[in-house]
Amino acid sequence: MPDVRPAPVCARTVRRTGWIGTHIGTVALLILGLPCAAALAAQPEPWQMWSQPAATPTMHLITDLHAYLNWLMLGVCVAVMGALGFVLWRFHHSRNPEPSTWSHNTPLEVAWTLIPVAILVAVAMPSFKLLYFMDSTEEADFTVKVIGHQWYWSYEYPDHGNFTFDSWMKYPEELEGDEPRLLAVDEHVVVPVGATVRLLFTSDDVIHSWAVPALGIKNDSIPGRISESWMQIEQPGTYYGQCSELCGVNHGFMPIAVRAVPDEEFQAWLADAQENFARVDPPPPARESEPVSVADAAD
Numbered sequence: 519m520p521d522v523r524p525a526p527v528c529a530r531t532v533r534r535t536g537w538i539g540t541h542i543g544t545v546a547l548l549i550l551g552l553p554c555a556a557a558l559a560a561q562p563e564p565w566q567m568w569s570q571p572a573a574t575p576t577m578h579l580i581t582d583l584h585a586y587l588n589w590l591m592l593g594v595c596v597a598v599m600g601a602l603g604f605v606l607w608r609f610h611h612s613r614n615p616e617p618s619t620w621s622h623n624t625p626l627e628v629a630w631t632l633i634p635v636a637i638l639v640a641v642a643m644p645s646f647k648l649l650y651f652m653d654s655t656e657e658a659d660f661t662v663k664v665i666g667h668q669w670y671w672s673y674e675y676p677d678h679g680n681f682t683f684d685s686w687m688k689y690p691e692e693l694e695g696d697e698p699r700l701l702a703v704d705e706h707v708v709v710p711v712g713a714t715v716r717l718l719f720t721s722d723d724v725i726h727s728w729a730v731p732a733l734g735i736k737n738d739s740i741p742g743r744i745s746e747s748w749m750q751i752e753q754p755g756t757y758y759g760q761c762s763e764l765c766g767v768n769h770g771f772m773p774i775a776v777r778a779v780p781d782e783e784f785q786a787w788l789a790d791a792q793e794n795f796a797r798v799d800p801p802p803p804a805r806e807s808e809p810v811s812v813a814d815a816a817d
């Protein structure tokens with residue numbers, strides 16, 4: 519199957535040019551900005567700044583919220599530092615030799631209570647809105663179940679014949695082409711571009727966390743529980759992530775790779791997967807038995 523990862527033209531240029539070239543490349547990336555950003559792969563890059571390019575509606579909103587909060591924080595910093603600077607200047611003993619002795623000012627106290635409350639509301643409202651948006655989807659095209667293990671992931675496709683497969687990190691000697699070390703896996707999660715995919719997370723042993731930065735997902739997989747999220751990948755490509763919950767000695771070696779492909783390619787992968795991968799055992803049929811009375815149970 520061809521590797522459809524978006525060609526990281528700018529990033530590759532940066533990687534090959536050494537230390538000085540890296541810095542020049544970083545500055546160039548910052549200056550050139552947009553044209554380069556579109557070509558970055560969904561994986562960490564040397565000297566990367568900011569988040570990976572957003573590949574889902576959720577990640578676009580996370581990026582926007584991050585920018586909004588930074589501007590808000592800048593406003594708070596400027597206001598507080600400005601007020602502090604003014605007080606230092608205005609009430610210096612050379613300018614204000616006789617300090618005033620009042621201790622209460624009701625309008626001032628109301629203002630310094632209400633302004634922080636307003637700032638907290640301005641932070642909370644968009645945050646809650648985004649939390650609800652990313653929490654779950656009611657209209658999914660299909661479901662993928664993600665199961666964490668020490669130390670690999672397995673996936674189930676219950677809406678496509680309930681097949682399941684394991685996904686293990688590739689060792690350096692197994693890497694093909696420009697597959698990234700410690701991120702490439704033997705079996706990708708494959709989904710069609712544009713499909714709304716419900717993700718269910720659980721674990722086989724300890725708490726893991728399925729985190730893929732470009733998709734805006736970081737969801738704990740907890741033994742004995744099912745948690746939920748969703749994704750709708752906008753562009754074909756391979757999106758890399760890692761387990762993000764300290765889960766044991768090989769925690770750093772259970773990466774995640776999600777491949778978004780055109781629908782025809784997904785159908786071809788599906789046909790292959792249905793034939794080659796194992797099936798999740800169906801639950802045993804309910805046993806028909808006589809109702810047990812209290813008197814019987816007592817015997």
Ligand SMILES: [Cu+2]
Pocket residue numbers: 666667725726727761762763764765769772
């Ligand atoms: Cu883990």
